[in-house]
Amino acid sequence: MAVEDPTAPCGVKFVIEEYPYAADGLLIWSAIKELVEHYYSEPKSVMLDVELQGWWNEIKNKGHPDKKDEPWWPNLIEHTCLNELGCFWSPCSYKLWTISMAGYVLHRPTLMRKLIPQVEELEYKQLLVDPKQMFLSSLPTQFQTTKLLAVQDAVSTHSLDEEYLPQL
Template sequence: MPCGIKLVIEDYPYAADGLLIWSAIKDWLESYVEHFYSDPNSVTSDVELQSWWKEIRCKGHYYKRNEPWWPTLDNKQDLSGILTQCCCKLWTISLGRSVFLSSLPTQLQATKVMAVEDTHSPDEEYLGQVNPEYSRWINDHEILKLFNKFSARLEEIQEIRISA
């Protein structure tokens, strides 16, 4: 796999697809962080960023705040890794709806839930997409270029899934 992980069960499409998407998210966030944090000390000197990370650890996970496994936020690689984990966790959580629906006991009940759950907000955004109404807020052409590259990579992954 592009992210350097070998699957134990090679014929497991969900995991293979997930690793491809994880890799695309990781590459996008690394380029994004590199764009905004070009100076080697810029991550440690960003007071708001450091406060955000401290709040996640110390307030958001109060009972786990002293665990030794928390990553440090000392450089661009740390920041990219933390952001990748956050985004991939959110992406994985959003997939939970299909697991929920598959656990319903009857087709009728599943249909009722799908009728409610499958309604989408008109301004709903999907991974790799930006609502055109909000894209005008982004005036950094380099960031738009990086995001478009990420979107194109997700489209390539979608094609891989369809052809498999």
């Protein structure tokens, strides 16, 4: 979908020029990447981040138990170790991207109770005065969100006796 281009914003150029979702998403991705780089800017910040260390340990030991003892796995001890990963920012940023864009229903509701008011409508003035309240009043109710979560759980749960092609 994109090729590296150091002259382009965010360092990539899209293969498909008119792709608004990707263009907007890339800006969000870049902001997340900058946040991650800023958050782990101190030399010992990586070693002291218990959640990051647990995540990395789970990737190696549970996600790839057959490869867990390979010498090419970097140890995340200090900030400089992140550079050894090369693309480490990408998995970390990817995780944040997934969580922020679609992983939590309340961040990306599948329905809204109101349309965005038009300039000529009375509610437009309310939107200008208190946009946060206008947004919150548009979100689905707790009951609607609970129903959605139940449906999503039902359609995404694997059966206990499910078999995958490589396992056959």
